[in-house]
Amino acid sequence: MAARKLIIDTDPGQDDAFAILMALGAREALEVLGITTCAGNIPLALTQRNARQVLELAGRPDIPVFAGCPRPMVKALETAERVHGDSGLDGCDLPQPTMPLQSEHAVAWMIRTLMAAAEGEITVCTLGPMTNLAVAMVMEPRIVPRIREVVLMGGGFFEGGNTTPAAEFNIYVDPHAAHTVFTSGVPLTMVPIDCTYQAKMTPEWLSELRGLGTQTAVQAAGMAEFYQRYGNEKFGVTDYCLHDPCVIGYLLAPHLFEGRDCHVAIELQSPKTIGMTIVDWWNVTKLAPNCRVLKKLDNSAFYELMLEKISCLP
Template sequence: MTRRKIIIDTDPGQDDAFALLLALGSPDELEVVGVTAVHGNVPLARTTINAQMVIELAGRADIPVYPGCPRPMVKPGFTAEYVHGPSGLDGCELPPPSAPLGDRHGVDFIIDTVMAAAPGEISVCTLGPMTNLAVAMIKEPAIIPRLAEVVFMGGGFFEGGNTTPAAEFNIYVDPHAAHVVLASGAPVTMVPIDLTYKAVMTPEWLRRLRAVGKRTAVEAAGMAEFYQDYGNKKFGTDSYPLHDPCVIGYLLRPDLFQGRKCHVEVEIHSPVTSGMTVVDWWNVTKKPANCLVLRDLDNPPFYELMLERIARLP
Protein backbone atom coordinates (compact mmCIF):
# COMPACT_ATOMS: atom_id res chain seq x y z
CA MET A 1 0.00 0.00 0.00
CA THR A 2 1.39 3.42 -0.99
CA ARG A 3 1.88 5.78 1.93
CA ARG A 4 -0.84 8.40 1.70
CA LYS A 5 -0.52 12.05 2.73
CA ILE A 6 -3.56 13.35 4.57
CA ILE A 7 -4.84 16.47 6.28
CA ILE A 8 -7.23 15.69 9.13
CA ASP A 9 -9.88 18.35 9.69
CA THR A 10 -11.49 17.71 13.05
CA ASP A 11 -13.64 18.88 15.97
CA PRO A 12 -12.66 16.54 18.85
CA GLY A 13 -14.98 14.87 20.26
CA GLN A 14 -14.10 11.44 21.64
CA ASP A 15 -14.73 9.66 18.33
CA ASP A 16 -12.52 12.23 16.55
CA ALA A 17 -9.81 11.38 19.07
CA PHE A 18 -10.02 7.71 18.08
CA ALA A 19 -9.72 8.67 14.42
CA LEU A 20 -6.60 10.70 15.17
CA LEU A 21 -5.09 7.87 17.20
CA LEU A 22 -5.84 5.32 14.48
CA ALA A 23 -4.13 7.51 11.89
CA LEU A 24 -1.13 8.29 14.09
CA GLY A 25 -0.74 4.60 14.91
CA SER A 26 -0.49 3.81 11.18
CA PRO A 27 2.64 5.68 9.98
CA ASP A 28 3.51 3.08 7.37
CA GLU A 29 0.28 3.77 5.49
CA LEU A 30 -0.59 7.36 6.41
CA GLU A 31 1.44 10.54 6.74
CA VAL A 32 -0.55 13.14 8.68
CA VAL A 33 0.91 16.34 7.23
CA GLY A 34 -1.19 18.57 9.46
CA VAL A 35 -4.37 18.85 11.47
CA THR A 36 -6.91 21.63 11.12
CA ALA A 37 -9.46 22.33 13.84
CA VAL A 38 -13.02 23.46 13.19
CA HIS A 39 -16.05 24.41 15.27
CA GLY A 40 -18.42 21.51 15.86
CA ASN A 41 -18.78 19.16 18.80
CA VAL A 42 -17.56 22.02 20.99
CA PRO A 43 -16.46 25.58 20.11
CA LEU A 44 -13.29 26.15 18.09
CA ALA A 45 -11.11 27.21 21.01
CA ARG A 46 -11.85 23.87 22.67
CA THR A 47 -11.57 21.67 19.55
CA THR A 48 -8.16 23.22 18.84
CA ILE A 49 -6.84 22.41 22.31
CA ASN A 50 -8.39 18.94 22.17
CA ALA A 51 -6.68 18.16 18.86
CA GLN A 52 -3.36 19.28 20.30
CA MET A 53 -3.79 17.19 23.44
CA VAL A 54 -4.69 14.02 21.53
CA ILE A 55 -1.73 14.44 19.18
CA GLU A 56 0.61 14.93 22.13
CA LEU A 57 -0.93 11.92 23.88
CA ALA A 58 0.10 9.89 20.84
CA GLY A 59 3.66 11.21 21.08
CA ARG A 60 3.40 13.31 17.92
CA ALA A 61 3.72 16.90 19.13
CA ASP A 62 5.67 17.53 15.92
CA ILE A 63 2.40 17.59 13.96
CA PRO A 64 1.00 21.13 14.05
CA VAL A 65 -2.63 22.02 14.65
CA TYR A 66 -4.07 24.95 12.69
CA PRO A 67 -7.24 26.56 14.09
CA GLY A 68 -9.80 27.24 11.40
CA CYS A 69 -13.34 28.56 11.19
CA PRO A 70 -15.14 29.39 14.45
CA ARG A 71 -18.68 29.16 13.06
CA PRO A 72 -20.69 27.82 10.11
CA MET A 73 -20.70 29.64 6.79
CA VAL A 74 -24.31 30.90 7.02
CA LYS A 75 -26.38 29.61 9.93
CA PRO A 76 -25.77 30.07 13.68
CA GLY A 77 -23.45 27.66 15.44
CA PHE A 78 -24.62 24.49 17.18
CA THR A 79 -22.53 22.30 19.48
CA ALA A 80 -22.86 18.88 21.11
CA GLU A 81 -21.70 19.07 24.70
CA TYR A 82 -24.78 16.99 25.48
CA VAL A 83 -22.96 14.07 23.85
CA HIS A 84 -19.27 14.76 24.47
CA GLY A 85 -19.33 16.66 27.77
CA PRO A 86 -18.29 20.27 28.38
CA SER A 87 -14.68 19.66 27.33
CA GLY A 88 -15.52 17.57 24.28
CA LEU A 89 -13.14 14.92 25.63
CA ASP A 90 -14.75 14.06 28.94
CA GLY A 91 -13.61 10.72 30.31
CA CYS A 92 -9.85 11.33 30.16
CA GLU A 93 -7.28 13.46 31.94
CA LEU A 94 -4.82 15.08 29.54
CA PRO A 95 -2.39 17.89 30.36
CA PRO A 96 -2.58 21.20 28.51
CA PRO A 97 -0.73 21.11 25.18
CA SER A 98 2.91 22.15 25.16
CA ALA A 99 3.51 22.58 21.43
CA PRO A 100 2.68 25.87 19.73
CA LEU A 101 -0.17 26.17 17.27
CA GLY A 102 0.47 26.21 13.55
CA ASP A 103 1.55 29.50 12.05
CA ARG A 104 -1.54 30.24 9.94
CA HIS A 105 -5.30 29.85 9.69
CA GLY A 106 -6.52 26.33 9.00
CA VAL A 107 -8.10 27.37 5.70
CA ASP A 108 -4.80 28.80 4.49
CA PHE A 109 -2.94 25.69 5.62
CA ILE A 110 -5.24 23.52 3.49
CA ILE A 111 -4.76 25.78 0.47
CA ASP A 112 -0.98 26.12 0.86
CA THR A 113 -0.45 22.40 1.43
CA VAL A 114 -2.54 21.25 -1.51
CA MET A 115 -1.06 23.84 -3.87
CA ALA A 116 2.52 23.01 -2.85
CA ALA A 117 2.04 19.27 -3.33
CA ALA A 118 1.84 17.37 -6.58
CA PRO A 119 -1.66 16.98 -8.04
CA GLY A 120 -3.37 14.00 -6.44
CA GLU A 121 -0.93 13.86 -3.53
CA ILE A 122 -3.07 15.21 -0.67
CA SER A 123 -6.31 13.75 0.69
CA VAL A 124 -8.45 15.68 3.15
CA CYS A 125 -10.34 13.80 5.86
CA THR A 126 -13.11 15.82 7.49
CA LEU A 127 -14.45 14.53 10.80
CA GLY A 128 -16.69 17.49 11.67
CA PRO A 129 -18.54 20.23 9.83
CA MET A 130 -16.84 20.88 6.48
CA THR A 131 -16.50 24.64 6.94
CA ASN A 132 -12.71 24.81 6.64
CA LEU A 133 -12.56 22.78 3.44
CA ALA A 134 -15.51 24.58 1.83
CA VAL A 135 -14.03 28.00 2.57
CA ALA A 136 -10.69 26.82 1.19
CA MET A 137 -12.42 25.70 -2.02
CA ILE A 138 -14.14 29.07 -2.35
CA LYS A 139 -11.01 31.08 -1.56
CA GLU A 140 -8.79 29.07 -3.92
CA PRO A 141 -10.76 26.93 -6.38
CA ALA A 142 -7.49 25.69 -7.90
CA ILE A 143 -7.15 23.21 -5.01
CA ILE A 144 -10.21 21.26 -6.17
CA PRO A 145 -8.67 19.39 -9.14
CA ARG A 146 -5.45 18.87 -7.18
CA LEU A 147 -7.06 16.90 -4.35
CA ALA A 148 -6.57 13.15 -4.34
CA GLU A 149 -9.80 12.62 -2.41
CA VAL A 150 -12.07 14.06 0.23
CA VAL A 151 -13.31 11.50 2.75
CA PHE A 152 -15.90 12.86 5.15
CA MET A 153 -17.86 11.47 8.06
CA GLY A 154 -21.36 12.83 7.79
CA GLY A 155 -24.83 12.47 6.46
CA GLY A 156 -27.25 9.61 6.40
CA PHE A 157 -29.98 8.26 4.15
CA PHE A 158 -31.84 5.08 5.13
CA GLU A 159 -31.10 5.76 8.82
CA GLY A 160 -32.32 9.36 8.69
CA GLY A 161 -30.54 11.74 11.06
CA ASN A 162 -29.11 11.76 14.57
CA THR A 163 -29.57 15.48 15.26
CA THR A 164 -32.90 16.06 13.55
CA PRO A 165 -35.13 13.40 12.00
CA ALA A 166 -33.57 14.31 8.65
CA ALA A 167 -30.00 15.40 9.36
CA GLU A 168 -26.79 13.99 10.79
CA PHE A 169 -24.83 16.33 13.11
CA ASN A 170 -21.83 17.28 10.93
CA ILE A 171 -24.00 18.19 7.95
CA TYR A 172 -26.73 19.82 10.04
CA VAL A 173 -24.23 22.16 11.69
CA ASP A 174 -23.00 23.54 8.34
CA PRO A 175 -25.10 22.30 5.42
CA HIS A 176 -23.86 25.08 3.16
CA ALA A 177 -20.27 23.88 3.56
CA ALA A 178 -21.28 20.30 2.74
CA HIS A 179 -23.14 21.61 -0.31
CA VAL A 180 -19.99 23.38 -1.54
CA VAL A 181 -17.83 20.28 -1.15
CA LEU A 182 -20.29 17.86 -2.76
CA ALA A 183 -20.92 20.22 -5.68
CA SER A 184 -17.21 20.97 -6.18
CA GLY A 185 -16.34 18.14 -8.55
CA ALA A 186 -13.60 16.82 -6.24
CA PRO A 187 -13.45 13.05 -5.67
CA VAL A 188 -15.58 12.58 -2.55
CA THR A 189 -16.27 9.57 -0.32
CA MET A 190 -19.09 9.80 2.22
CA VAL A 191 -19.00 7.84 5.47
CA PRO A 192 -22.60 8.22 6.68
CA ILE A 193 -24.27 7.13 9.88
CA ASP A 194 -25.85 4.29 7.90
CA LEU A 195 -22.35 2.79 7.98
CA THR A 196 -21.03 4.13 11.27
CA TYR A 197 -23.97 2.81 13.27
CA LYS A 198 -22.63 -0.62 12.31
CA ALA A 199 -19.16 0.19 13.71
CA VAL A 200 -20.09 -0.79 17.25
CA MET A 201 -17.57 -1.13 20.05
CA THR A 202 -18.43 -3.76 22.62
CA PRO A 203 -17.70 -3.80 26.36
CA GLU A 204 -15.30 -6.68 25.72
CA TRP A 205 -13.36 -4.60 23.17
CA LEU A 206 -13.14 -1.73 25.65
CA ARG A 207 -11.79 -4.10 28.30
CA ARG A 208 -9.14 -5.28 25.85
CA LEU A 209 -8.22 -1.68 25.01
CA ARG A 210 -7.78 -0.75 28.68
CA ALA A 211 -5.79 -3.96 29.25
CA VAL A 212 -3.15 -2.78 26.76
CA GLY A 213 -1.92 -0.79 29.75
CA LYS A 214 -0.14 1.99 27.87
CA ARG A 215 -1.12 5.55 28.67
CA THR A 216 -2.68 6.28 25.27
CA ALA A 217 -4.81 3.14 25.37
CA VAL A 218 -5.93 3.78 28.96
CA GLU A 219 -6.92 7.40 28.25
CA ALA A 220 -8.67 6.32 25.04
CA ALA A 221 -10.63 3.72 27.00
CA GLY A 222 -11.75 6.43 29.42
CA MET A 223 -12.98 8.59 26.55
CA ALA A 224 -14.81 5.66 25.01
CA GLU A 225 -16.49 4.72 28.27
CA PHE A 226 -17.81 8.25 28.74
CA TYR A 227 -19.00 8.37 25.12
CA GLN A 228 -20.57 4.92 25.40
CA ASP A 229 -22.55 5.99 28.44
CA TYR A 230 -24.43 8.50 26.28
CA GLY A 231 -25.12 5.78 23.72
CA ASN A 232 -26.33 3.37 26.36
CA LYS A 233 -28.94 5.87 27.49
CA LYS A 234 -29.96 6.79 23.93
CA PHE A 235 -30.18 3.31 22.45
CA GLY A 236 -30.62 1.09 25.51
CA THR A 237 -27.61 -1.04 24.59
CA ASP A 238 -24.13 -1.64 25.94
CA SER A 239 -22.56 -1.43 22.46
CA TYR A 240 -22.22 1.97 20.82
CA PRO A 241 -20.53 3.06 17.58
CA LEU A 242 -17.43 5.16 17.12
CA HIS A 243 -18.24 7.19 14.01
CA ASP A 244 -15.16 9.13 12.93
CA PRO A 245 -12.55 6.33 12.98
CA CYS A 246 -14.41 4.79 10.04
CA VAL A 247 -12.91 7.51 7.83
CA ILE A 248 -9.38 6.42 8.71
CA GLY A 249 -10.37 2.75 8.65
CA TYR A 250 -11.54 3.18 5.06
CA LEU A 251 -8.18 4.68 4.04
CA LEU A 252 -6.30 1.84 5.72
CA ARG A 253 -8.51 -1.10 4.75
CA PRO A 254 -10.91 -0.20 1.93
CA ASP A 255 -11.54 -3.92 1.49
CA LEU A 256 -13.53 -3.87 4.75
CA PHE A 257 -16.04 -1.37 3.35
CA GLN A 258 -18.76 -1.55 0.71
CA GLY A 259 -20.77 1.15 -1.04
CA ARG A 260 -21.65 2.59 -4.40
CA LYS A 261 -21.25 5.78 -6.37
CA CYS A 262 -24.33 8.00 -6.17
CA HIS A 263 -25.52 11.51 -6.72
CA VAL A 264 -25.75 13.28 -3.35
CA GLU A 265 -27.26 16.67 -2.65
CA VAL A 266 -27.57 18.60 0.62
CA GLU A 267 -30.78 20.37 1.60
CA ILE A 268 -29.93 23.99 2.43
CA HIS A 269 -33.34 25.71 2.16
CA SER A 270 -35.96 23.88 4.20
CA PRO A 271 -36.10 24.63 7.95
CA VAL A 272 -37.56 21.16 8.50
CA THR A 273 -34.99 19.12 6.58
CA SER A 274 -31.96 21.44 6.67
CA GLY A 275 -28.77 19.38 6.40
CA MET A 276 -30.45 16.32 4.96
CA THR A 277 -28.21 14.39 2.56
CA VAL A 278 -30.37 13.29 -0.36
CA VAL A 279 -28.63 10.16 -1.63
CA ASP A 280 -29.88 8.82 -4.95
CA TRP A 281 -29.00 5.24 -4.02
CA TRP A 282 -31.20 3.74 -6.74
CA ASN A 283 -30.19 6.26 -9.45
CA VAL A 284 -33.76 7.53 -9.72
CA THR A 285 -32.78 11.00 -10.97
CA LYS A 286 -30.13 9.77 -13.43
CA LYS A 287 -27.91 12.64 -12.30
CA PRO A 288 -24.17 11.97 -12.56
CA ALA A 289 -22.66 10.37 -9.47
CA ASN A 290 -20.60 12.83 -7.42
CA CYS A 291 -19.82 10.70 -4.36
CA LEU A 292 -18.83 7.21 -3.29
CA VAL A 293 -21.32 6.44 -0.51
CA LEU A 294 -20.26 3.74 1.95
CA ARG A 295 -22.96 1.65 3.58
CA ASP A 296 -21.47 -1.53 5.05
CA LEU A 297 -18.31 -2.63 6.82
CA ASP A 298 -16.85 -5.79 8.27
CA ASN A 299 -16.85 -4.66 11.88
CA PRO A 300 -14.76 -7.25 13.79
CA PRO A 301 -11.57 -6.78 11.73
CA PHE A 302 -12.08 -3.00 11.80
CA TYR A 303 -11.97 -2.99 15.59
CA GLU A 304 -9.07 -5.44 15.64
CA LEU A 305 -7.18 -3.02 13.39
CA MET A 306 -7.98 -0.09 15.69
CA LEU A 307 -6.88 -2.00 18.78
CA GLU A 308 -3.62 -3.06 17.17
CA ARG A 309 -2.78 0.46 15.97
CA ILE A 310 -3.64 2.24 19.24
CA ALA A 311 -1.55 -0.38 21.07
CA ARG A 312 1.47 0.83 19.08
CA LEU A 313 1.24 4.30 20.66
CA PRO A 314 3.05 5.23 23.88
Protein backbone atom coordinates in the same frame (compact mmCIF):
# COMPACT_ATOMS: atom_id res chain seq x y z
CA MET B 1 4.46 1.92 -1.23
CA ALA B 2 4.79 5.44 0.13
CA ALA B 3 2.45 6.41 2.94
CA ARG B 4 -0.72 8.20 1.84
CA LYS B 5 -0.54 11.88 2.77
CA LEU B 6 -3.44 13.24 4.81
CA ILE B 7 -4.85 16.47 6.09
CA ILE B 8 -7.24 15.70 8.95
CA ASP B 9 -9.89 18.36 9.49
CA THR B 10 -11.64 17.75 12.78
CA ASP B 11 -13.59 18.95 15.83
CA PRO B 12 -12.46 16.61 18.64
CA GLY B 13 -14.75 14.98 20.15
CA GLN B 14 -13.93 11.53 21.55
CA ASP B 15 -14.64 9.69 18.30
CA ASP B 16 -12.49 12.24 16.43
CA ALA B 17 -9.73 11.48 18.91
CA PHE B 18 -9.97 7.78 18.10
CA ALA B 19 -9.74 8.55 14.39
CA ILE B 20 -6.61 10.65 14.95
CA LEU B 21 -5.03 7.94 17.11
CA MET B 22 -5.83 5.26 14.54
CA ALA B 23 -4.19 7.32 11.80
CA LEU B 24 -1.11 8.01 13.94
CA GLY B 25 -0.73 4.30 14.69
CA ALA B 26 -0.59 3.53 10.97
CA ARG B 27 2.59 5.41 10.09
CA GLU B 28 3.58 2.85 7.48
CA ALA B 29 0.39 3.58 5.52
CA LEU B 30 -0.65 7.14 6.45
CA GLU B 31 1.35 10.35 6.82
CA VAL B 32 -0.56 13.05 8.68
CA LEU B 33 0.75 16.36 7.36
CA GLY B 34 -1.25 18.48 9.76
CA ILE B 35 -4.49 18.77 11.66
CA THR B 36 -6.93 21.59 11.03
CA THR B 37 -9.74 22.27 13.47
CA CYS B 38 -13.14 23.88 13.25
CA ALA B 39 -16.10 24.52 15.51
CA GLY B 40 -18.52 21.62 15.69
CA ASN B 41 -18.84 19.20 18.58
CA ILE B 42 -17.57 22.04 20.75
CA PRO B 43 -16.30 25.58 20.04
CA LEU B 44 -13.05 26.19 18.17
CA ALA B 45 -11.09 27.22 21.27
CA LEU B 46 -11.59 23.70 22.60
CA THR B 47 -11.22 21.72 19.38
CA GLN B 48 -7.77 23.16 18.66
CA ARG B 49 -6.70 22.46 22.26
CA ASN B 50 -8.07 18.92 22.14
CA ALA B 51 -6.29 18.14 18.88
CA ARG B 52 -2.99 19.15 20.47
CA GLN B 53 -3.74 17.09 23.58
CA VAL B 54 -4.39 14.00 21.48
CA LEU B 55 -1.18 14.48 19.51
CA GLU B 56 0.86 14.84 22.68
CA LEU B 57 -0.82 11.77 24.17
CA ALA B 58 0.27 9.80 21.10
CA GLY B 59 3.81 11.18 21.22
CA ARG B 60 3.43 13.21 18.00
CA PRO B 61 3.85 16.90 18.92
CA ASP B 62 5.72 17.27 15.63
CA ILE B 63 2.44 17.33 13.69
CA PRO B 64 1.21 20.94 13.42
CA VAL B 65 -2.29 22.00 14.47
CA PHE B 66 -4.06 24.95 12.85
CA ALA B 67 -7.23 26.61 14.12
CA GLY B 68 -9.78 27.38 11.44
CA CYS B 69 -13.31 28.71 11.20
CA PRO B 70 -15.07 29.49 14.49
CA ARG B 71 -18.58 29.20 13.05
CA PRO B 72 -20.45 27.76 10.04
CA MET B 73 -20.62 29.65 6.74
CA VAL B 74 -24.22 30.80 7.17
CA LYS B 75 -25.98 29.21 10.16
CA ALA B 76 -25.40 29.93 13.80
CA LEU B 77 -23.13 27.38 15.48
CA GLU B 78 -24.78 24.45 17.29
CA THR B 79 -22.55 22.25 19.44
CA ALA B 80 -22.89 18.84 21.12
CA GLU B 81 -21.62 19.03 24.69
CA ARG B 82 -24.53 16.76 25.63
CA VAL B 83 -22.67 13.99 23.81
CA HIS B 84 -19.01 14.83 24.37
CA GLY B 85 -19.05 16.70 27.68
CA ASP B 86 -18.00 20.29 28.29
CA SER B 87 -14.39 19.64 27.28
CA GLY B 88 -15.21 17.54 24.23
CA LEU B 89 -12.88 14.86 25.59
CA ASP B 90 -14.59 14.09 28.89
CA GLY B 91 -13.60 10.74 30.37
CA CYS B 92 -9.83 11.19 30.15
CA ASP B 93 -7.27 13.13 32.15
CA LEU B 94 -4.94 14.96 29.80
CA PRO B 95 -2.71 17.90 30.73
CA GLN B 96 -2.89 21.22 28.97
CA PRO B 97 -0.86 20.92 25.76
CA THR B 98 2.61 22.37 25.58
CA MET B 99 3.03 22.13 21.80
CA PRO B 100 2.18 25.42 20.12
CA LEU B 101 -0.91 26.19 18.13
CA GLN B 102 0.27 27.38 14.72
CA SER B 103 -0.33 31.05 14.01
CA GLU B 104 -1.42 30.48 10.41
CA HIS B 105 -5.16 30.10 9.83
CA ALA B 106 -6.21 26.54 8.98
CA VAL B 107 -7.77 27.59 5.68
CA ALA B 108 -4.65 29.45 4.58
CA TRP B 109 -2.42 26.50 5.51
CA MET B 110 -4.71 24.06 3.74
CA ILE B 111 -4.61 26.12 0.55
CA ARG B 112 -0.84 26.62 0.73
CA THR B 113 -0.17 22.93 1.37
CA LEU B 114 -2.44 21.67 -1.40
CA MET B 115 -1.06 24.16 -3.93
CA ALA B 116 2.52 23.18 -3.10
CA ALA B 117 1.89 19.43 -3.40
CA ALA B 118 1.73 17.38 -6.56
CA GLU B 119 -1.71 16.97 -8.06
CA GLY B 120 -3.54 14.07 -6.44
CA GLU B 121 -0.98 13.72 -3.67
CA ILE B 122 -3.05 14.70 -0.61
CA THR B 123 -6.26 13.22 0.77
CA VAL B 124 -8.43 15.42 2.98
CA CYS B 125 -10.34 13.69 5.78
CA THR B 126 -13.18 15.71 7.31
CA LEU B 127 -14.41 14.40 10.65
CA GLY B 128 -16.64 17.36 11.53
CA PRO B 129 -18.48 20.14 9.72
CA MET B 130 -16.84 20.86 6.37
CA THR B 131 -16.44 24.61 6.96
CA ASN B 132 -12.66 24.85 6.60
CA LEU B 133 -12.53 22.85 3.38
CA ALA B 134 -15.46 24.71 1.83
CA VAL B 135 -13.98 28.11 2.63
CA ALA B 136 -10.66 26.97 1.18
CA MET B 137 -12.41 25.91 -2.03
CA VAL B 138 -14.14 29.27 -2.29
CA MET B 139 -10.95 31.22 -1.60
CA GLU B 140 -8.80 29.18 -3.99
CA PRO B 141 -10.77 27.02 -6.46
CA ARG B 142 -7.51 25.70 -7.93
CA ILE B 143 -7.13 23.36 -4.96
CA VAL B 144 -10.09 21.24 -6.05
CA PRO B 145 -8.39 19.27 -8.85
CA ARG B 146 -5.27 18.94 -6.70
CA ILE B 147 -7.04 16.92 -3.97
CA ARG B 148 -6.71 13.16 -4.38
CA GLU B 149 -9.95 12.49 -2.51
CA VAL B 150 -12.11 13.85 0.29
CA VAL B 151 -13.22 11.16 2.74
CA LEU B 152 -15.82 12.46 5.15
CA MET B 153 -17.81 11.22 8.08
CA GLY B 154 -21.27 12.66 7.71
CA GLY B 155 -24.75 12.32 6.36
CA GLY B 156 -27.25 9.52 6.35
CA PHE B 157 -29.89 7.94 4.15
CA PHE B 158 -31.39 4.69 5.39
CA GLU B 159 -30.92 5.71 9.04
CA GLY B 160 -32.24 9.26 8.58
CA GLY B 161 -30.55 11.71 10.91
CA ASN B 162 -29.11 11.75 14.41
CA THR B 163 -29.57 15.48 15.08
CA THR B 164 -32.91 16.05 13.38
CA PRO B 165 -35.14 13.36 11.88
CA ALA B 166 -33.54 14.17 8.53
CA ALA B 167 -30.01 15.38 9.21
CA GLU B 168 -26.77 13.99 10.63
CA PHE B 169 -24.80 16.33 12.93
CA ASN B 170 -21.72 17.13 10.83
CA ILE B 171 -23.77 18.07 7.77
CA TYR B 172 -26.51 19.79 9.79
CA VAL B 173 -24.07 22.11 11.57
CA ASP B 174 -22.83 23.54 8.27
CA PRO B 175 -24.97 22.37 5.34
CA HIS B 176 -23.80 25.24 3.14
CA ALA B 177 -20.21 24.07 3.51
CA ALA B 178 -21.24 20.52 2.66
CA HIS B 179 -23.11 21.80 -0.40
CA THR B 180 -19.99 23.66 -1.53
CA VAL B 181 -17.86 20.52 -1.28
CA PHE B 182 -20.43 18.15 -2.81
CA THR B 183 -20.90 20.41 -5.84
CA SER B 184 -17.18 21.12 -6.31
CA GLY B 185 -16.38 18.07 -8.44
CA VAL B 186 -13.78 16.77 -5.98
CA PRO B 187 -13.65 12.94 -5.63
CA LEU B 188 -15.75 12.15 -2.56
CA THR B 189 -16.28 9.17 -0.30
CA MET B 190 -18.98 9.59 2.34
CA VAL B 191 -19.09 7.45 5.47
CA PRO B 192 -22.64 8.13 6.69
CA ILE B 193 -24.34 7.02 9.88
CA ASP B 194 -25.89 4.17 7.89
CA CYS B 195 -22.38 2.73 7.93
CA THR B 196 -20.99 4.06 11.21
CA TYR B 197 -23.91 2.83 13.29
CA GLN B 198 -22.61 -0.64 12.46
CA ALA B 199 -19.23 0.18 14.03
CA LYS B 200 -20.31 -1.03 17.44
CA MET B 201 -17.81 -0.77 20.26
CA THR B 202 -18.47 -3.64 22.64
CA PRO B 203 -17.63 -3.73 26.35
CA GLU B 204 -15.31 -6.65 25.56
CA TRP B 205 -13.36 -4.56 23.06
CA LEU B 206 -13.10 -1.72 25.55
CA SER B 207 -11.61 -4.14 28.05
CA GLU B 208 -9.08 -5.24 25.45
CA LEU B 209 -8.20 -1.63 24.76
CA ARG B 210 -7.68 -0.80 28.42
CA GLY B 211 -5.77 -4.05 28.82
CA LEU B 212 -3.07 -2.82 26.44
CA GLY B 213 -1.86 -0.84 29.44
CA THR B 214 -0.24 2.00 27.52
CA GLN B 215 -0.95 5.61 28.44
CA THR B 216 -2.66 6.16 25.10
CA ALA B 217 -4.86 3.08 25.44
CA VAL B 218 -5.88 3.84 29.02
CA GLN B 219 -6.81 7.45 28.26
CA ALA B 220 -8.61 6.40 25.07
CA ALA B 221 -10.60 3.81 27.02
CA GLY B 222 -11.69 6.52 29.45
CA MET B 223 -12.87 8.71 26.57
CA ALA B 224 -14.76 5.80 25.04
CA GLU B 225 -16.47 4.88 28.30
CA PHE B 226 -17.74 8.43 28.74
CA TYR B 227 -18.85 8.65 25.12
CA GLN B 228 -20.59 5.30 25.35
CA ARG B 229 -22.84 6.51 28.17
CA TYR B 230 -24.63 8.82 25.76
CA GLY B 231 -25.31 5.96 23.39
CA ASN B 232 -26.40 3.71 26.20
CA GLU B 233 -28.94 6.28 27.38
CA LYS B 234 -30.18 7.16 23.87
CA PHE B 235 -30.46 3.66 22.45
CA GLY B 236 -30.62 1.45 25.53
CA VAL B 237 -27.60 -0.60 24.43
CA THR B 238 -24.16 -1.43 25.81
CA ASP B 239 -22.29 -1.37 22.50
CA TYR B 240 -22.49 2.14 21.07
CA CYS B 241 -20.58 3.08 17.91
CA LEU B 242 -17.52 5.18 17.19
CA HIS B 243 -18.29 7.17 14.05
CA ASP B 244 -15.17 9.05 12.91
CA PRO B 245 -12.58 6.24 13.00
CA CYS B 246 -14.50 4.64 10.13
CA VAL B 247 -12.90 7.24 7.84
CA ILE B 248 -9.43 6.01 8.77
CA GLY B 249 -10.57 2.40 8.67
CA TYR B 250 -11.74 2.90 5.10
CA LEU B 251 -8.40 4.41 4.06
CA LEU B 252 -6.46 1.55 5.63
CA ALA B 253 -8.74 -1.33 4.62
CA PRO B 254 -11.34 -0.37 2.00
CA HIS B 255 -12.19 -4.05 1.51
CA LEU B 256 -13.91 -3.99 4.93
CA PHE B 257 -16.53 -1.58 3.56
CA GLU B 258 -19.32 -1.83 0.97
CA GLY B 259 -21.03 0.98 -0.89
CA ARG B 260 -21.88 2.41 -4.29
CA ASP B 261 -21.44 5.54 -6.36
CA CYS B 262 -24.46 7.85 -6.05
CA HIS B 263 -25.55 11.39 -6.64
CA VAL B 264 -25.79 13.18 -3.29
CA ALA B 265 -27.36 16.61 -2.76
CA ILE B 266 -27.56 18.69 0.42
CA GLU B 267 -30.89 20.22 1.45
CA LEU B 268 -30.52 23.93 2.22
CA GLN B 269 -34.04 25.41 2.10
CA SER B 270 -36.46 23.49 4.27
CA PRO B 271 -36.39 24.35 8.01
CA LYS B 272 -37.50 20.78 8.74
CA THR B 273 -34.95 18.95 6.60
CA ILE B 274 -32.02 21.37 6.29
CA GLY B 275 -28.76 19.42 6.27
CA MET B 276 -30.34 16.26 4.88
CA THR B 277 -28.11 14.29 2.52
CA ILE B 278 -30.34 13.33 -0.39
CA VAL B 279 -28.72 10.11 -1.60
CA ASP B 280 -29.97 8.82 -4.93
CA TRP B 281 -29.19 5.22 -3.98
CA TRP B 282 -31.43 3.76 -6.69
CA ASN B 283 -30.40 6.28 -9.42
CA VAL B 284 -33.94 7.63 -9.67
CA THR B 285 -32.84 11.05 -10.94
CA LYS B 286 -30.33 9.67 -13.47
CA LEU B 287 -27.92 12.39 -12.32
CA ALA B 288 -24.24 11.57 -12.56
CA PRO B 289 -22.78 10.19 -9.30
CA ASN B 290 -20.68 12.66 -7.33
CA CYS B 291 -19.88 10.53 -4.29
CA ARG B 292 -18.99 7.03 -3.16
CA VAL B 293 -21.49 6.28 -0.37
CA LEU B 294 -20.57 3.53 2.11
CA LYS B 295 -23.31 1.45 3.65
CA LYS B 296 -21.77 -1.59 5.36
CA LEU B 297 -18.64 -2.55 7.22
CA ASP B 298 -17.08 -5.65 8.75
CA ASN B 299 -17.31 -4.59 12.38
CA SER B 300 -15.13 -7.21 14.06
CA ALA B 301 -12.32 -6.76 11.54
CA PHE B 302 -12.59 -2.98 11.81
CA TYR B 303 -12.18 -3.02 15.59
CA GLU B 304 -9.32 -5.51 15.36
CA LEU B 305 -7.60 -3.07 13.01
CA MET B 306 -8.21 -0.10 15.31
CA LEU B 307 -6.86 -1.99 18.34
CA GLU B 308 -3.77 -2.97 16.35
CA LYS B 309 -3.05 0.63 15.36
CA ILE B 310 -3.66 2.10 18.82
CA SER B 311 -1.36 -0.59 20.28
CA CYS B 312 1.48 0.98 18.26
CA LEU B 313 1.25 4.21 20.28
CA PRO B 314 3.03 4.90 23.61
